[in-house]
Amino acid sequence: MSDLPPESAQLEPLIGTWKGRGHGDYPTIEPFDYLEEVSFSTIPTKPFLVYTQKTQRAETGAPLHTEAGYVRSVGPGRVELTIAQPTGIVEIHSGTIEDGVFAFVSDRVVTTPTAVDVSGCTRTLTISGDELTYVLAMEAVGEPLTKHLTARLVRS
């Protein structure tokens, strides 16, 4: 039992601190490997999880990316996701939950004047026991929706 209100219990499989490795790729960049730590945590009585994420370059441990946001339960099998990135990008997503798969499709991605042009993305998280795998595909800099990140994390 978590601190989630009963009507948001479908978020429970995400709760925890997850660590592992990922791989990044995109038509416009050099492929790279990263270490990642993700956390989904509760605030008592609130129908959402607090999401934080940070990655480090696998070879050197140098800080790479970070982002933060919230996963909100909005109905049976239905979720929303908000994300802010320090690179001037924010995202809102609508999502579904089915058989441990949280599948988010961006409703809108909005960027500041100095940010890289990103116009859409999908984030698919699959929970299987204490394993979280995800695939992030991105529509950016003139490229169609293309796989950008994949990672496998373990609940610690």
Place this chain on the structure above:
Amino acid sequence: MSDLPPESAQLEPLIGTWKGRGHGDYPTIEPFDYLEEVSFSTIPTKPFLVYTQKTQRAETGAPLHTEAGYVRSVGPGRVELTIAQPTGIVEIHSGTIEDGVFAFVSDRVVTTPTAVDVSGCTRTLTISGDELTYVLAMEAVGEPLTKHLTARLVRS
């Protein structure tokens, strides 16, 4: 000296954990008082600050609001702000820094299908030594840009 790279040193006055009280008001709601904790922190070598915030109802201590995001230095006297809220709202802001005043005006506020309709906001933070005061004005639910929150926090 902080972990900020030299070209982002203008963000330094924000760094710290800030605690205090605030007051909320809007034409469509009952006025309310809150306790608040705000943090702006660095990640070594990165040109931005990590922003987190949480409030509690002043009378009961019950969790009220929380949000997270990033303040990024983009040039002398120029900053950008990204914010995600668990209520299905994300914001991108352009801002200026002058005499300890960080003045942000939203470029875009975007909301999920189930969120309250917010179309714009301004966030003005004034740092004077170890005191942070802010005013947040919001354009929402058909109301024009109207003062919504004011608070006075102290660096701890």
